Amino acid sequence: MTIQDIYNTAKLPFKLLKEIVFDVYILSDRKKKIIYITSLSAGITPYYIERLYDEDPKITKVKKIYIWNLRKFVDQQTEVLIDIYRPLVRLLDGGLLVPSFVDQVLDIEKKSVNDSIKIDKNNWKRIKKFSHEISNDYEDLKFFYEKMYVPYIKRRYKDSATIESFNNIEKIFKNGGLIFVIFDGERVAASLDQKLGETYFLCKAGVIDDFYIKKGALVASYYFSILRAKEVNAKIVDFGTSLPFLMDGVLRHKNNWGTRIRDDKSNKRFVYLKNCTFKEPFIYFEDEKLKTSVSSNNDKLLEEYRMSGLEFNIV
Secondary structure, eight states: OOHHHHHHHHTSOGGGGGGGEEEEEEEEOSSOEEEEEEETTTOOOHHHHHTTOSSOOEEEEEEEEEHHHHHHHHHTOSSEEEEEEGGGGGGSOSSEEEESOEEEEEEOSSSOHHHHSOOOHHHHHHHTTOEEEEEOOHHHHHHIIIIIIHHHHHHHHGGGOOOOOHHHHHHHHHTEEEEEEEETTEEEEEEEEEEETTEEEEEEEEESOHHHHHHTHHHHHHHHHHHHHHHTTOSEEEEEEEOSBTTOHHHHHHHTTTOEEEEOTTOOEEEEEESOOOSSOBEEEETTEEEEEESSTTOHHHHHTTTSSOEEEEO
16 A cells, blocks of 8 residues: 555545454355455445355454455455555455445336336236326325335344434435336325436335235236336436345346346445455446356346346356
8 A cells, every 4th residue: 555545545535444443354164264354434335345255254353454454464465355445445456346225227218118128927927916106295295204114124124224314314305206016996005206307216125014015916017116207207217225135136127127237326335345255146347347157158147137248257
């Protein structure tokens, strides 16, 4: 690390200083040992560990290190994963850079809704069981937050759940609105959306009970949001962020609508991998492009994500 790098780091806002201090852990099982390094602001992320090991590894906290010692320490290790603040990745050398999240968008400018999206016959049947209504009522926002959004996020992500504050939800609501999904006369799911410029953002989703997910409530929610985006003359529908794993259910579900995968510029974190890899195909940066690796030209994932904008490496 150069003197200039240290000087630039010292100029970080105080609230970002915790990004330059890292906890170091050893993850180990009978097959492999990986050094897991994470800044104090991030902590250990369970879904990374789940995608590194078949069973829960032993986790041993070793020490703390600072950014000016990070590269030297990494050079001395064999297999390393670092969860790091995005602007600091330039201090590392080699390895793969994996975005913590990717964005998925759908172009609806020049086509009708039904021509813009891919919906199979089974999902069409599910969507037809639902209706929808638009709300800008503040009491409905509280209902959405308390009964739909928070419980859904907790059920889905468990210990990894990050719950948006009601204040932030309220800010989105003031420039947008709710689209409720109706089943047998009951509000069972909703999407909190807003339009900024020519882009229509699907910001937050929630559902009363996972029973309705199986019924197709979230599929219907996406469809009704796309209809609304077309009504307000948006050109792009932003489906929001997804984890960068090709087998992840959310990424695949959004991909099935014909979305394009792109870099999430608002994402402030990267995962740096040295001599280790995840158990399933994942998205990484190479030559400033988003890429993924598959085993052959016949890999089913290649066909599934062919129109997603990803570049494929055959390994």
